[in-house]
Amino acid sequence: MVAKILPDRGGPIEGMGEFDLIDRIRRITGPSSALMGIGDDAAVIDLGGPEVLLATVDMQVQNVHFGIEQYAPADLGRRAVAVNLSDIAAMGGTPRHVLVSLALPPDIPATWVEELYQGMATEAGDWDADIIGGNISRIQGPICVDVIILGSVPPGEVVPRSGGRPGDLLAVTGSLGNAAALRSAVEHALDLDDLASPEWIASAASVHPRVREGRVLARLHLAHAMLDLSDGLAGDLQHLCRASGLGAEIDARRLPIDDQVWSIAAALGLDALDLAISGGEDYELLIALGSQDAEAACEALASVGLHVIGRLEPAAHGITLLDWTGRRHSMPPSGWTHF
Amino acid sequence: MVAKILPDRGGPIEGMGEFDLIDRIRRITGPSSALMGIGDDAAVIDLGGPEVLLATVDMQVQNVHFGIEQYAPADLGRRAVAVNLSDIAAMGGTPRHVLVSLALPPDIPATWVEELYQGMATEAGDWDADIIGGNISRIQGPICVDVIILGSVPPGEVVPRSGGRPGDLLAVTGSLGNAAALRSAVEHALDLDDLASPEWIASAASVHPRVREGRVLARLHLAHAMLDLSDGLAGDLQHLCRASGLGAEIDARRLPIDDQVWSIAAALGLDALDLAISGGEDYELLIALGSQDAEAACEALASVGLHVIGRLEPAAHGITLLDWTGRRHSMPPSGWTHF
Numbered sequence: 098m099v100a101k102i103l104p105d106r107g108g109p110i111e112g113m114g115e116f117d118l119i120d121r122i123r124r125i126t127g128p129s130s131a132l133m134g135i136g137d138d139a140a141v142i143d144l145g146g147p148e149v150l151l152a153t154v155d156m157q158v159q160n161v162h163f164g165i166e167q168y169a170p171a172d173l174g175r176r177a178v179a180v181n182l183s184d185i186a187a188m189g190g191t192p193r194h195v196l197v198s199l200a201l202p203p204d205i206p207a208t209w210v211e212e213l214y215q216g217m218a219t220e221a222g223d224w225d226a227d228i229i230g231g232n233i234s235r236i237q238g239p240i241c242v243d244v245i246i247l248g249s250v251p252p253g254e255v256v257p258r259s260g261g262r263p264g265d266l267l268a269v270t271g272s273l274g275n276a277a278a279l280r281s282a283v284e285h286a287l288d289l290d291d292l293a294s295p296e297w298i299a300s301a302a303s304v305h306p307r308v309r310e311g312r313v314l315a316r317l318h319l320a321h322a323m324l325d326l327s328d329g330l331a332g333d334l335q336h337l338c339r340a341s342g343l344g345a346e347i348d349a350r351r352l353p354i355d356d357q358v359w360s361i362a363a364a365l366g367l368d369a370l371d372l373a374i375s376g377g378e379d380y381e382l383l384i385a386l387g388s389q390d391a392e393a394a395c396e397a398l399a400s401v402g403l404h405v406i407g408r409l410e411p412a413a414h415g416i417t418l419l420d421w422t423g424r425r426h427s428m429p430p431s432g433w434t435h436f
Numbered sequence: 437m438v439a440k441i442l443p444d445r446g447g448p449i450e451g452m453g454e455f456d457l458i459d460r461i462r463r464i465t466g467p468s469s470a471l472m473g474i475g476d477d478a479a480v481i482d483l484g485g486p487e488v489l490l491a492t493v494d495m496q497v498q499n500v501h502f503g504i505e506q507y508a509p510a511d512l513g514r515r516a517v518a519v520n521l522s523d524i525a526a527m528g529g530t531p532r533h534v535l536v537s538l539a540l541p542p543d544i545p546a547t548w549v550e551e552l553y554q555g556m557a558t559e560a561g562d563w564d565a566d567i568i569g570g571n572i573s574r575i576q577g578p579i580c581v582d583v584i585i586l587g588s589v590p591p592g593e594v595v596p597r598s599g600g601r602p603g604d605l606l607a608v609t610g611s612l613g614n615a616a617a618l619r620s621a622v623e624h625a626l627d628l629d630d631l632a633s634p635e636w637i638a639s640a641a642s643v644h645p646r647v648r649e650g651r652v653l654a655r656l657h658l659a660h661a662m663l664d665l666s667d668g669l670a671g672d673l674q675h676l677c678r679a680s681g682l683g684a685e686i687d688a689r690r691l692p693i694d695d696q697v698w699s700i701a702a703a704l705g706l707d708a709l710d711l712a713i714s715g716g717e718d719y720e721l722l723i724a725l726g727s728q729d730a731e732a733a734c735e736a737l738a739s740v741g742l743h744v745i746g747r748l749e750p751a752a753h754g755i756t757l758l759d760w761t762g763r764r765h766s767m768p769p770s771g772w773t774h775f
Binding site for chain 1: 457460461464465466476478479481483484485486487489491492493494495496497499500501532533535537539546549550553554557566567568569570571572573574575576577578580582584586588
């Protein structure tokens with residue numbers, strides 16, 4: 098969605114910042130008929146039914162988001178759907194229907210397209226959603242896989258980015274930095290045999306949309322604000338703070354980081370904190386919780402784990418990080434590496 | 437939508453036919469939860485509200501569907517939205533909301549993006565729809581403009597492709613071959629000064645989605661089946677016949693063809709009938725009407741014109757064309773040129 102208008106690995110349009118471009122587009126599109134539109138994980142539309150409609154779209158572009166050698170087509174298909182499911186999860190919604198728009202070079206084998214669809218249908222089916230339509234265009238250039246997901250949520254249970262309150266605890270599902278660590282290991286041709294199990298590697302290579310977790314938090318009214326971590330904690334926290342008009346403090350010592358991320362970072366001479374904060378592609382949920390709700394939320398999400406990593410502060414506080422020694426740094430959206 | 441899975445100017449995937457690929461994908465995606473899914477102009481979804489939801493998506497790819505020099509960005513934006521509005525119109529629906537997914541090379545000027553959005557917002561606004569979200573991805577390659585439109589229609593008024601009945605009259609809105617004639621003139625650098633007015637040229641260069649006309653026919657229950665002409669009459673008629681399980685006969689002498697198309701065809705040594713039948717990009721509606729309803733339908737659509745051009749026949753008849761002399765030819769989906 099436009100909130101992620103220029104993804105972590107995409108460069109700016111002629112030097113423009115992400116928010117600048119969103120704001121320019123928002124000025125052009127004018128006030129929206131959607132309950133929530135440009136700037137959240139999904140648009141929220143009231144069509145007069147029992148639930149409000151959620152709509153989100155995200156494109157995977159060859160050589161920007163994926164390499165043709167990097168994924169089997171079925172895995173790419175799963176991924177292209179999963180990153181959109183993650184956006185529906187971040188609104189507290191249930192995914193319902195998938196549309197697929199492909200741009201394909203004419204020499205792509207038909208079996209590749211079939212396997213891509215197979216992966217997309219499997220990922221959608223895992224969440225009781227299905228592919229209901231789409232389009233295929235020819236392109237002389239990279240493969241583009243654009244996925245649209247329609248979901249729904251009871252109107253009182255929508256969780257926006259903007260609902261955070263000062264004093265709310267910030268929590269994340271799962272653990273951070275796995276995708277970034279694996280990506281770094283592959284880029285540096287690091288031998289992972291002694292560092293990570295095949296199961297951990299397979300998990301780090303996949304997107305696990307937190308659909309059940311987002312839904313539970315929404316249904317129990319435990320989340321004031323929520324978004325999914327696609328760009329990396331540093332960047333996405335900025336989105337939540339900006340939408341909620343607040344600042345935040347993150348405590349590095351409380352970040353959930355797998356042992357394998359520490360090991361890979363050490364082997365590569367990287368900073369594990371950097372991988373966890375600005376690596377991106379975690380697709381975990383970042384949640385603002387009332388402080389009295391944290392225990393209930395952690396209990397409800399015990400199976401994947403929910404970790405309190407900081408708190409929302411008044412805007413004047415800015416966005417800060419307590420490092421390993423408890424020293425406070427300001428945290429730019431580009432993350433730790435750019436301190 | 438997938439019904440137009442490989443558009444007129446896009447080649448096949450490694451020698452596969454359009455229907456073959458649709459059928460393969462349909463086998464993979466399985467039975468759909470949508471009331472109508474893959475294979476119609478838009479997917480139809482019942483979310484329990486007063487109207488059913490329509491969803492359609494279509495991508496414009498640089499150097500396949502447009503050249504960067506061919507359109508001002510605002511005109512391209514209008515067009516990208518209009519071709520999707522045409523799909524909503526073909527279902528009898530009202531467009532409501534637009535999502536936009538862009539893939540942009542990093543060196544594209546921000547003003548180009550703004551003007552594109554301006555055009556999209558203007559076209560959507562002309563039909564009381566609005567842009568509610570989207571996404572921008574980076575691409576090292578051609579610009580891709582993917583537009584998703586959500587619309588709605590009362591459940592009893594959805595007009596599918598499959599509703600045609602033997603003996604139904606076939607009618608089209610407006611006139612045919614204008615876009616193809618203009619495209620041919622530009623390709624051959626034909627001087628149009630004496631052949632067509634600036635107004636006709638501007639009109640032929642634009643897409644005029646027949647939203648009002650589709651809606652009127654649906655509301656009055658005058659259309660048994662309907663689709664929009666994007667690939668050209670010959671190809672799209674095949675879609676309607678296939679969906680309805682019928683054949684058809686078109687009478688060349690009844691096709692609405694503007695004088696300008698005749699003039700341009702004559703100047704270029706082309707066949708005007710070919711432009712009208714297989715030129716494509718007309719974005720007029722092709723409608724199957726009960727024979728008793730034709731007069732009412734023509735009256736209701738007097739402002740843009742509705743012309744009866746043939747009738748639906750039993751499947752065994754095949755799809756045929758009566759030429760200028762009344763001689764009957766079989767008509768392949770590739771159109772007149774390939775007789």
